[in-house]
Amino acid sequence: MERLKNKVAIITGAALGIGKATALMFAKEGAKVAVTDILEDEGRALVQEIQANGGDAMFSYLNVSSEFAVQDVLEEVFNKWGRLDILVNNAGIAGVNSPTDQVTEKEWDKVMGINVKGVFFCTKYAIGHMQQSGGGSIINISSIYGIISAPDLPPYHASKGAVRSMSKTDALLYAKDNIRVNSVHPGFIWTPLVENHLKNSGSTLEVGRKNLDALHPLGRVGKPDEIAYGILFLASDESSFVTGAELVIDGGYTAQ
Numbered sequence: 001m002e003r004l005k006n007k008v009a010i011i012t013g014a015a016l017g018i019g020k021a022t023a024l025m026f027a028k029e030g031a032k033v034a035v036t037d038i039l040e041d042e043g044r045a046l047v048q049e050i051q052a053n054g055g056d057a058m059f060s061y062l063n064v065s066s067e068f069a070v071q072d073v074l075e076e077v078f079n080k081w082g083r084l085d086i087l088v089n090n091a092g093i094a095g096v097n098s099p100t101d102q103v104t105e106k107e108w109d110k111v112m113g114i115n116v117k118g119v120f121f122c123t124k125y126a127i128g129h130m131q132q133s134g135g136g137s138i139i140n141i142s143s144i145y146g147i148i149s150a151p152d153l154p155p156y157h158a159s160k161g162a163v164r165s166m167s168k169t170d171a172l173l174y175a176k177d178n179i180r181v182n183s184v185h186p187g188f189i190w191t192p193l194v195e196n197h198l199k200n201s202g203s204t205l206e207v208g209r210k211n212l213d214a215l216h217p218l219g220r221v222g223k224p225d226e227i228a229y230g231i232l233f234l235a236s237d238e239s240s241f242v243t244g245a246e247l248v249i250d251g252g253y254t255a256q
Contacts, residue, residue, distance in 0.1 A: 005030035013091030015042035017191030021224035027055030034077040036062035064118030084129035115159035135178030171244030180243035187250030189222040217252030
């Protein structure tokens with residue numbers, strides 16, 4: 001129950017899905033949690049839930065594609081709790097599902113702005129605070145599609161490959177500061193992002209879920225908590241010798 005005792009964590013895209021599951025788990029394990037998202041009502045409700053269960057949390061509205069907003073929010077969190085130990089770069093979007101030759105520059109840039117620049121900005125401004133805190137752990141949420149690919153969502157696939165490589169570079173750059181950087185690569189997880197993707201694919205949710213279930217050797221899509229447990233490990237001191245690694249949690253998808 002105290003795997004993150006006295007640690008301060010920032011989670012982006014924390015209002016729903018994997019981010020929400022991670023925030024609840026972190027708080028349960030003793031972390032002070034900064035819930036950040038553009039979904040203000042859901043984010044504030046999550047903070048209230050954490051506080052009602054005896055946890056310590058705050059909400060900040062954050063569009064991770066804005067450098068100045070990222071700088072301000074990270075400064076706010078550091079000033080509130082006096083340190084920063086954990087950053088979970090979870091905010092992300094799927095983007096347009098069109099072939100590469102039909103993707104517009106605007107559509108491409110929207111995905112890159114959130115999925116890649118967001119990780120860059122948050123890492124950039126977390127580093128100094130973590131150095132002052134004596135070290136830290138940065139967990140970047142990539143995807144199985146940062147390792148393999150599929151004939152859809154070109155901007156998304158490119159963005160998640162970038163996150164994978166960025167994680168390794170930053171792991172090497174900041175190891176001397178006791179700052180660990182790792183990436184997590186979920187398979188299909190039953191979250192609002194996946195639900196919306198299925199709704200836009202032309203099939204019913206029931207049919208779409210059965211099709212996704214069949215892609216995984218374990219026979220089902222994953223649950224947000226199953227990813228949050230992996231993130232928790234990387235955030236905790238139990239993973240103190242783990243950096244530059246890829247944690248794949250995909251029900252066997254990439255083993256095929």
